[in-house]
Amino acid sequence: MRRRISLTSRLALLFAACTAAVSLGAGLVFNQASEQHFIELDQQLLASRLSLLRRHLTDVGTQADLQTRLPALHEELSHQADLSVRVTSGNGATWFESRAGLPPAPSSTGLNTLHAQGTDYRSLAVALMPGSASPHLVLYLDITHHQHFLQGMQRLVWLTVGLSALVTALLGGWAARSGLRPLRQMGRITARVSARSLTTRLPVEQMPAELAQLADSLNAMLQRLDDAFQRLSAFSADIAHELRTPLSNLLTHTQVTLTRPRSLDAYREALHDNLEELQAMAQMINDMLFLAKADQGLLAPGDTPLALHDEVDSLLEYYALAAEEAAVQLTREGQAWLPGDRTMLRRALCNLLDNALRFTPAGGQVRITLAAGPSITVANTGSAIEATALPRLFDRFYRVDPSRHDGGEHAGLGLAITQSIVQAHGGRIQVASESDWTRFTLDFTGR
Structure with missing residues (x-):
């Protein structure tokens, strides 16, 4: 060569x-x-x-x-x-x-x-x-x-x-070698970067003006890699933690069932309980696969013109019985239209409505407001969320109150999935919690 x-x-x-x-x-x-x-x-x-x-x-x-x-x-x-x-x-x-x-x-x-x-x-x-x-x-x-x-x-x-x-x-060789010293320094520093040292940063203030922008770009890249690695590590740990509980339940329940002979009905009931755990695990795995596709930019939402007020009315009708049992009032205000994927948007709104109903006390309200732009705001009454918790609400497996986790269908992935769907449609989601109201706003104005 x-x-x-x-x-x-x-x-x-x-x-x-x-x-x-x-x-x-x-x-x-x-x-x-x-x-x-x-x-x-x-x-x-x-x-x-x-x-x-x-x-x-x-x-x-x-x-x-x-x-x-x-x-x-x-x-x-x-x-x-x-x-x-x-x-x-x-x-x-x-x-x-x-x-x-x-x-x-x-x-x-x-x-x-x-x-x-x-x-x-x-x-x-x-x-x-x-x-x-x-x-x-x-x-x-x-x-x-x-x-x-x-x-x-x-x-x-x-x-x-x-x-x-x-x-x-x-003289040119000497000058070029001296002038390229910052590049060699950048090479030595980046050569030491590994999964255990992603916090390493290039000294931008020591770089000449021509290399400062490159050093800034490399530092930004390292920061993104560090953030992604931290999220991946946390995600892996969360997956292990979330799957360990249902697997332990399945193992314990199966071992107890097999300790002595039982009747056919008892076996059928045990299998039915195991099926519920397996369905929850299957849903969790499907949600994680959905998020993985979103991270890779593989979500391809449709572009069907949707009347958002009709979609919201259909969802409110679906949740009407659950709201009645929880003594929560459901209302919708305004109208809006948006070209998008009906299935994805309904899933995002279902996640927000499900959360709102779970955390709204009896006698409270869940209000959906539509506006031109378009934008969708899902608001519910109840205790305000702490300001320190707001930035992490869309993290995977994050729960404001872990003690309220039921170990079943609510695995802490709903808001992360909602954010992925909104971003796939070219929008953004924001949350605000103050006084007695918590509001999630889906803004598609910049689309």
Whole structure:
């Protein structure tokens, strides 16, 4: 498997490449500017020397005319060691060369760069007189020292590029390693996180601004994991506790039944008692499976338009006999409509009505109020719930008064199921308890 390049190495190489590219570009620009500068200087120098030589070669039309001017020409050239001259006829025949080994005359007039026998020249070819048959004067300026300077400059550019890239890679690696230290710290801290240390948090105040948001997100994730793990642990413990009681009852009742022979009716009665316990356990398991599906977002409520007042009236009619026996008055106020799942919503309202009837004293009231939005409020008279208990009412297996648990159908899952149903419909449930009234409000306004 090919080894992956670390982020520090990538940043160091990127810094080195950027520095090399900038240094190379700057070097090439400087080299080009220097070469152009030397060309301009050479052109000015050749132009000035051309004007001096023209005075000695005025009206030279033949090689014989040139011979009479050679002493003055040699005298002039003796003061300019880097300058060489060639005079040619109109047809290209050489009349005079001040130095042997000069490169051939350029094919075009003007400024040219030539090379011969290890020497570099800048040449300037001009006609001495108007006309195509005029003799030509070619000036050769030795620019070897210029070329040596430019070649040294090029070597210096490449050396600078290489050294800059190397130094930048080292400094970039150090800077990247120092800059990525908070990431390594985050890695070490998160590597120590386990189910037993979900309370570990990243030090956001010590992180740079670019990583503070990431650290906040990781801390929030750890907090959610911690909360979920705590709920799962508590849920597992509650499940074990809730199932232990009916299982113990079944075992004890069955063992007692089997201690001696009994009549058929006695066995039938024992099996009937066991059936009630098993039904309660089956209902509890179904409720837990329902909540597990809700936690995984697997509840898919329908979208049937419902007249909530008709649904509530149907439920009040169903609970009318139980309310009459408990001497509790059931009323409904208002109307509302909501697209949703009839079965789920009826189950949620049944849970609230069942709780309200159980905790409303004789002579009390259970009032359901519907409002546009829509919202549903189920209120009942009775003792107020302590403020410290309100935030936990929707926890699984939680009971305000555990001593009132009958060990049967009321396992403390009703309100948790109701909350899951309301949330699946895009709503929220709230509870308030003050004075002599306790109110559960199902708000679907933000749906």
